[in-house]
Each structure stands twice: as C-alpha cells, then as structure tokens.
Amino acid sequence: MSARPLWRGRALAVLGIVLCAFSLRSAVASLSPLIDLIAADFPLSSTVVGLIGTAPPVCFAIFGLATPSLERRLGLERVMLIALSAITVGLLLRALSVDAVTLMLTTALIFAGVGMGNILVPPLVKKYFPDLLGLMMTLYTTVMSVSTFVPPLIAVPVADAASWRLSLGLWSVFALAGLIPWIVMLVRARTVVPDAVPDAVSAPSTADADGRLDPVALATGPIQIAPTGARVFARLARLPLAWSIAIVFGTSSTMAYVSFAWLPSIVTGVAGVDATTAGLLLSLFAFMGLPSSLLVPVLVVRFQATRAIFLVAAVSGLIGLAGLLLFANAVTVWIWVALFGLLPMMFPLALVLISIRARTSESAVGLSSFVQSIGYLLAAAFPFLVGTLHDATDAWTAPLLLLAAVVVVVIPFGLIAARRRTVEDEWELRHGRW
Missing domain, CATH: 1.20.1250.20 (MFS general substrate transporter like domains)
Incomplete structure (x- = not known):
C-alpha cells in the first residue's frame, strides 16, 4: 500500500497528536525543578515530595486501566478531549496551589489526564496513519523526548524572572492548544480513517506484524466481529x-x-x-x-x-x-x-x-x-x-x-x-x- 502525504486530509490529526505528546511529558517534568521554590511559600514535607514523585506511574496505571472502557463508550477522540481537558485544568489549578494538599490533588488530576493520553496516542496513530506508522511514531516519541528535557531547563529561570506559579502554569497553553484539533474534527462530524479496517471488525489477513496493510486482504479477507x-x-x-x-x-x-x-x-x-x-x-x-x-x-x-x-x-x-x-x-x-x-x-x-x-x-x-x-x-x-x-x-x-x-x-x-x-x-x- 502506498503512503499518502502526511498532511493530506490529516493535518488536524497530526497537530492533535503532536500537541498531546508535548503535554504528556511537560506536565510531569515541569514540577520537580521548582520544589524548593514552592517550599519557600508553603511547607512541603519529604513525605509529600516522595508521594508526588511516586504519583506519575501509579496514576498512569490506574487511569490506563479505566481508559479502554471510556473509549468504548465515547470514542478515541472524545476521550482524548477529556484527557487534555484534565491536563489543562490541572496545570492551571496547580499554579494556584496554596498548600501541600492542593498541590497533590491538582498534580493527581494532571497525571490522570496524562495516564489516559498515554493509552490513547498509539491507537490514534494506528487509526489515522496506518500507512505512516514509522514516521508518526518517530514524530510522537521525538516530541515527547523534547518535552522531557526542555521544561527542567527553563522552569527555574522563568520562576526567577516571574514566579513559580507562572512557570508551572505556562505549560497549560500547549494542552489547551491540543484541544482545538480534536474539537474541530468532532464538530465536522467526520473521522478520516485512511485505508484502515473499521474498529468494529478485525480482518485476520489484513496486516503483517509490522503494521503494513494488505489491500487485497482488505477487499477479500474474512471478517469477524x-x-x-x-x-x-x-x-x-x-x-x-x-x-x-x-x-x-x-x-x-x-x-x-x-x-x-x-x-x-x-x-x-x-x-x-x-x-x-x-x-x-x-x-x-x-x-x-x-x-x-x-x-x-x-x-x-x-x-x-x-x-x-x-x-x-x-x-x-x-x-x-x-x-x-x-x-x-x-x-x-x-x-x-x-x-x-x-x-x-x-x-x-x-x-x-x-x-x-x-x-x-x-x-x-x-x-x-x-x-x-x-x-x-x-x-x-x-x-x-x-x-x-x-x-x-x-x-x-x-x-x-x-x-x-x-x-x-x-x-x-x-x-x-x-x-x-x-x-x-x-x-x-x-x-x-x-
């Protein structure tokens, strides 16, 4: 199967996946460099700091388990909207934290959204880009890598120049921007799935183990629920x-x-x-x-x-x-x-x-x-x-x-x-x- 150009009919999906990928890691990596500055405003015990450090994988696991059920009811795109909304609201509220409890609760809300987003992006890539899996996964994982090491580099300088609250809250801009492509796609009431098998069925002979789709099998292969x-x-x-x-x-x-x-x-x-x-x-x-x-x-x-x-x-x-x-x-x-x-x-x-x-x-x-x-x-x-x-x-x-x-x-x-x-x-x- 020949690959279509990346942007043809799928520009919104590209933007949505890229902005989501950036938010998934910047939301996590932007906090730890600022712990000492936050502690200067209100007490943060070592226990609280330890719980915040342990929270990401725990929340990712819990909400990762819940995501497939939500996806079956609402669809990939709507659940992605929920995930990015949780990240956006959590980042804004975390910047307004007044004590250790509110910092932990808002951080948990962020990690809940990140946990859902982690689960959703690989299936979204498969759904919209079955002909460009390598390219899109490269783009996705590269953006995630960049968003892992950039926030620690600029978090403290921004906090010194303005405040730790601005340093924490500015990352919400990317999550908020990530909502727009998915909203537009849903408003248009169409989902572009190029050369893909519908989600409701599976065709045993339509793809090899490296993700390449066989157009002959798509047309003639057996279909099962x-x-x-x-x-x-x-x-x-x-x-x-x-x-x-x-x-x-x-x-x-x-x-x-x-x-x-x-x-x-x-x-x-x-x-x-x-x-x-x-x-x-x-x-x-x-x-x-x-x-x-x-x-x-x-x-x-x-x-x-x-x-x-x-x-x-x-x-x-x-x-x-x-x-x-x-x-x-x-x-x-x-x-x-x-x-x-x-x-x-x-x-x-x-x-x-x-x-x-x-x-x-x-x-x-x-x-x-x-x-x-x-x-x-x-x-x-x-x-x-x-x-x-x-x-x-x-x-x-x-x-x-x-x-x-x-x-x-x-x-x-x-x-x-x-x-x-x-x-x-x-x-x-x-x-x-x-």
Whole structure:
C-alpha cells in the first residue's frame, strides 16, 4: 500500500497528536525543578515530595486501566478531549496551589489526564496513519523526548524572572492548544480513517506484524466481529507476547523514574561530582532519549530491527551500570551515564510495538492499556526500593546491582516481543479464532 502525504486530509490529526505528546511529558517534568521554590511559600514535607514523585506511574496505571472502557463508550477522540481537558485544568489549578494538599490533588488530576493520553496516542496513530506508522511514531516519541528535557531547563529561570506559579502554569497553553484539533474534527462530524479496517471488525489477513496493510486482504479477507474491550484485556493477560511488551515497557519506565529520582544522588556518591554537574548529568541522561526517538520507530517499521534495537539498549544499559558501579570518576561518569541513557530506547520501541502488534485500533487500545498499566505498576515500586536499599546499606552498590538484575531479567522478554506476529495471531495459534 502506498503512503499518502502526511498532511493530506490529516493535518488536524497530526497537530492533535503532536500537541498531546508535548503535554504528556511537560506536565510531569515541569514540577520537580521548582520544589524548593514552592517550599519557600508553603511547607512541603519529604513525605509529600516522595508521594508526588511516586504519583506519575501509579496514576498512569490506574487511569490506563479505566481508559479502554471510556473509549468504548465515547470514542478515541472524545476521550482524548477529556484527557487534555484534565491536563489543562490541572496545570492551571496547580499554579494556584496554596498548600501541600492542593498541590497533590491538582498534580493527581494532571497525571490522570496524562495516564489516559498515554493509552490513547498509539491507537490514534494506528487509526489515522496506518500507512505512516514509522514516521508518526518517530514524530510522537521525538516530541515527547523534547518535552522531557526542555521544561527542567527553563522552569527555574522563568520562576526567577516571574514566579513559580507562572512557570508551572505556562505549560497549560500547549494542552489547551491540543484541544482545538480534536474539537474541530468532532464538530465536522467526520473521522478520516485512511485505508484502515473499521474498529468494529478485525480482518485476520489484513496486516503483517509490522503494521503494513494488505489491500487485497482488505477487499477479500474474512471478517469477524471483534471481541469487547473486557474480553480483549482478559485475552491479552494470557499471551506471552503482551506480557513481554509490558515488561519491556516497564523496564524502560523503571530506569527513567529511578533516574529522575536518584541519578543526581548516585553520580554524586559514586563519582564525587558537585550538585551542578549532577544536574547536567541528569539532563544528559534525558537527552539521550532524543536520538533514540528519532531512529527507533523507523528502524522497527521499515527494517524490522526490533531484536537488534532491544539488545543494543540492554547491553548499553548494563555497560553503563557496570561503569557507574566499578569505574566511575569525575571524567568517566559522563560516558557511563550516556551509555545508561541508551537503555530507555526501550520506551519508543515498546510504543511502536503497541501499534504494530495489534491488527486494529480497537485491539491497540486494549494492548496499550495492558502494556502501560502493567509497566507503570512495575515502575512505581523501584524508586522506593532503590531509596530503601540505599538507606539500608548507606551505599549505591546494592541499588545499582538491583537495576542491573532488572535489565538481565528483561532480556528473554525482549526477544519474545521481537517476534513478528500480532496479539491476534498469537491468540489464534494458541486458542483458535480471536
């Protein structure tokens, strides 16, 4: 199937997905640099700060589980409106927080919207861009990477120049702008789904495991009624492929949230760097996700390089962790952090797999919810475990060994996720008709 130009008939969908992607990470990354400035206005205990740090993966998991039910009732676009509205309102209200309670409640509202948005974007990409999956997933994950490291760079300068409230609230502009394309599309009362199978049905022979649609199969292939969302989720829980993608996603999320919580402390402890350098090293870790976001989706969709990408990520992560554990000093720590920063390329890899390991956008919603909910639940535990191990041992050896063990454990799951088949294929091989 030949790909249509990206903008032809789909400009609003492109804008909606890009603005949503930016809001999903800027809403999270814009708070932590301002904690000290906020604490100067009202008390923030270490417990509150810890709960705010743990909240993202927990909220992402909870609301990720609820999103498929909402999507079945309202449709992808309407639920995206709800998600972006929650983010917009939450960002504005968080900027008006007067105490720790209101800060936590408004932050939870933001993360609820982000949790829904996380689930919705891969199916939306599959629905509107089945012929340009690689390009759109590249655009999506690249924007997410940029919106991860830009807010920490400008949050404090804006707060110093104006106030922390303006610094927190300005990101609502992007979420508000993200509402406009979806509103316009709904007002026009049309949904453009180029060359795609309707969500209500699934055609077993219409797509290969890399997301390419077969026009002959679309015209002649057998059609069967798709299972409901609850049945999809239950079936996914019985498939090694779905669990493997979830564990790959969870490993990437674990390394990201552990790093944002503890990497400055780790490099200070193992390499003796000062606080400023530790912050720059954290930015380096986040920046390493940008080239991965540019390359991974295209390499997977066009060249089926899933296994190679996964192994590069795992091996680089292990080398980086070993370097931090055994050979870190003020000079070499930059090398080890850069190598460790390649491990989260599993994040764009998992997002692409969500799109290409399902035949239809309906199945992709279920797979997205399953993968991200399980993954974020796994990720939620590790920042706490790392801190507990450090407190118990007064060293970073045990936490780094724990992270290395996680990477070793994920390797067989990554190899399973690399198999070129959809979840429907795997179900039919094991249990009969999907």
